[in-house]
Amino acid sequence: MYGAPxxxxxxxxxxxxxxxxxxxxxxxxxxxxxxxxxxxxxxxxPAMQVAHRSYVADMLDGDAIRRIIEEEKPDYIVPxxxxxxxxxxxxxxxxxxxxxxxxxxxxxTMDREGIRRLAAETLGLPTAPYRFADTLEELREAAQALGYxxxxxxxxxxxxxxxxxxxxEAELEECWNYAMEGGRAKKSRIIVEGFITFESEITLLTVRxxxxxxxxxxxxxxxKDGDYIESWQxxxxxxxxxxxxxxxxxKITNELGGYGIYGVELFLTNDGVLFSxxxxxxxxxxxxxxxxxxxxxxxxxxxxxxGFPIPSIRLLTPGASHTLKxxxxxxxxxxxxxxxxxAVPNSQVRVFGKPETKVGRRMAVALSTAxxxxxxxxxxxxxAEALHIxxxxx
Ligand SMILES: Nc1ncnc2c1ncn2[C@@H]1O[C@H](COP(=O)(O)OP(=O)(O)OP(=O)(O)O)[C@@H](O)[C@H]1O
Ligand SMILES: NCC(=O)N[C@@H]1O[C@H](COP(=O)([O-])[O-])[C@@H](O)[C@H]1O
Ligand SMILES: [Mg+2]
Numbered sequence: 470m471y472g473a474p475x476x477x478x479x480x481x482x483x484x485x486x487x488x489x490x491x492x493x494x495x496x497x498x499x500x501x502x503x504x505x506x507x508x509x510x511x512x513x514x515p516a517m518q519v520a521h522r523s524y525v526a527d528m529l530d531g532d533a534i535r536r537i538i539e540e541e542k543p544d545y546i547v548p549x550x551x552x553x554x555x556x557x558x559x560x561x562x563x564x565x566x567x568x569x570x571x572x573x574x575x576x577x578t579m580d581r582e583g584i585r586r587l588a589a590e591t592l593g594l595p596t597a598p599y600r601f602a603d604t605l606e607e608l609r610e611a612a613q614a615l616g617y618x619x620x621x622x623x624x625x626x627x628x629x630x631x632x633x634x635x636x637x638e639a640e641l642e643e644c645w646n647y648a649m650e651g652g653r654a655k656k657s658r659i660i661v662e663g664f665i666t667f668e669s670e671i672t673l674l675t676v677r678x679x680x681x682x683x684x685x686x687x688x689x690x691x692x693k694d695g696d697y698i699e700s701w702q703x704x705x706x707x708x709x710x711x712x713x714x715x716x717x718x719x720k721i722t723n724e725l726g727g728y729g730i731y732g733v734e735l736f737l738t739n740d741g742v743l744f745s746x747x748x749x750x751x752x753x754x755x756x757x758x759x760x761x762x763x764x765x766x767x768x769x770x771x772x773x774x775x776g777f778p779i780p781s782i783r784l785l786t787p788g789a790s791h792t793l794k795x796x797x798x799x800x801x802x803x804x805x806x807x808x809x810x811x812a813v814p815n816s817q818v819r820v821f822g823k824p825e826t827k828v829g830r831r832m833a834v835a836l837s838t839a840x841x842x843x844x845x846x847x848x849x850x851x852x853a854e855a856l857h858i859x860x861x862x863x
Contacts (some may be wrong), residue, residue, distance in 0.1 A: 480503050482504070486509055493751070497771040499767070507522070532557075577659070582660065598663040618634050668739065676734055677726070683807045688700050703842065729774055757788050757789060789846040817836045835856065
């Protein structure tokens, strides 16, 4: 039971991170009459444009985050990005605040080392072979041990930032420098992983709610430079693969606990299913569920957070998503081609409303449905390719 938003009886959700995923979470909360507050590092972030109120703060500044939370006193603190002052979240949780799904889940998934060691070393889940390194010299040793090619990632980064595939010793220094520039926090540690030749990779959206654990149909995706380009649902898998995937997802999400949606990233290989990483929040590749499911990953997240039941999740149709990315930095741009994109059958577009472009920044996504995923993928690609970014002075 709760009152109207903006009243003393309101139920209030505060998002830490306000990108395209948070924007949809806010809109789903609004649909249930919940008050929303959006926080991020810059003004006019996508979720801020639809929330009741917003704050701009350095997300790694624990004091700044604490000040906002103490002022707002939200019922739920909902991390939307990885790089947050998670020590502060742990402290706030101890003081009685609710962090979604849990402060520990946010803490462990904030850096690749925490979650990888938990998954591989504590839970014994199969993963790519890996090492950690703090210096170029340690990277050299790690690469030697793992062999080439290997994948190098800052321990704190997402959407492929600072990530590269190193093919030989000659490229090591360049990869190291790239990782140093791409990491979100002032930490130089990196993870080096053996390169996995997978048949395909999937996200298994797994929701923990008062109704128990439920899974969405698997989402297949293609990534370029560590960032997602397209996704589709359902991804064809054998029963054995589904069993393995769900078993991994259950193990890791049971360990992390709480209520909310998780995006469990898995590689499907000839030698079975490997765990890659997990987001304790909606997943970018899961945007496809806005077109395919009765309850999108964002609606599921909000339902779970509020403690409401999720008796079933229905896949209504096969579908696909395809991203539109910027190729330069600009504050003066327009997005065109909507007429052509929306002329593609069974297609929709979400424009995130980010105020600035950057090289590789995701600005919009096309969503399409069809009787089969191949047709849906072709439609989503056609719709996304019809979109274009026009920069001033071009
Ligand atoms: N060891 C590996 N072998 C082969 N490919 C890999 C490996 N690790 C990562 N990749 C590829 O790079 C992609 C991004 O990697 P990862 O998910 O670890 O980075 P990320 O920055 O956290 O991305 P996101 O935030 O979008 O989930 C993977 O989805 C996969 O396509
Ligand atoms: N893979 C994680 C992911 O997709 N996260 C989404 O991207 C936003 C940051 O975008 P930006 O870097 O363009 O500001 C985040 O706020 C979240 O919505
Ligand atoms: Mg990933």
